[in-house]
Amino acid sequence: MQATSARAIKERRRHARRGRGGSERLAFLRGFFKNPVMVGSVIPSSRRLIDKMLGPVDWATTKLFVEYGPGVGTFTRVILEHLPEDARLVTIDTNPEFTAFLKETIDDPRLIAVTASATDVEKVLSERGLPQADYILSGLPFSTLPPGIGDAIGAATARAIRPGGAFLVYQFSPKVRDFIAPVFDRIDRGFEWVNVPPATLFWAWRDEA
Secondary structure, eight states, X not given: OHHHHHHHXXXXXXXHTTTOSHHHHHHHHHHHXXXXXXXXXXXXXXHHHHHHHHTTOOGGGOOEEEEEOOTTTHHHHHHHHHSOXXXXXXXXXXXXXXXXXXXXXOOOTTEEEEESOGGGHHHHHHHTTOOOEEEEEEXXXXXXXXXXXXXXXXXXXXXXXXXXXXXXXXXXXXXXHHHHTTTSSEEEXXXXXXXXXXXXXXXXXXXXX
């Protein structure tokens, strides 16, 4: 049983690495130039930023992880490397090209790639019979979103996360705090210099009921 599990994990990670390289970079650039307001950066996140952002996640107890704006899957693949075999990862992106890219390059039954707005996260989960998320991750550029969208995402996200869960946010502007502070119980903050550009990190928590 242990050998089978080890082979399954190795195979899963191999599939998760598919799509890296030239095709991934081209897809990311196309998405950025098509809609820079929603992508936020022309360069994917660094591994240092990814590891620090995901550091507080309790993977052993995670059953549902949600990612807003996955792009070409820079975070997505790392999440799948850590996610338990019986868990699910839902990615939500407004760009159907990014959604299609993830489906084509990541062969993993735990991944559910959806084209939708983050404001509709509750509907996305409900339609698929999924519970509240343990964690929701976002790199969406809150400071450049249209008026009202940041507040709507913050409120919907707080309702979509279970008590004890967290909203993980990496940004190039600290303004996102204005959207999440009113709807979360406590917020931890960090910073990562090894990224282009350097990013501010937030972990917004819902306290246990």
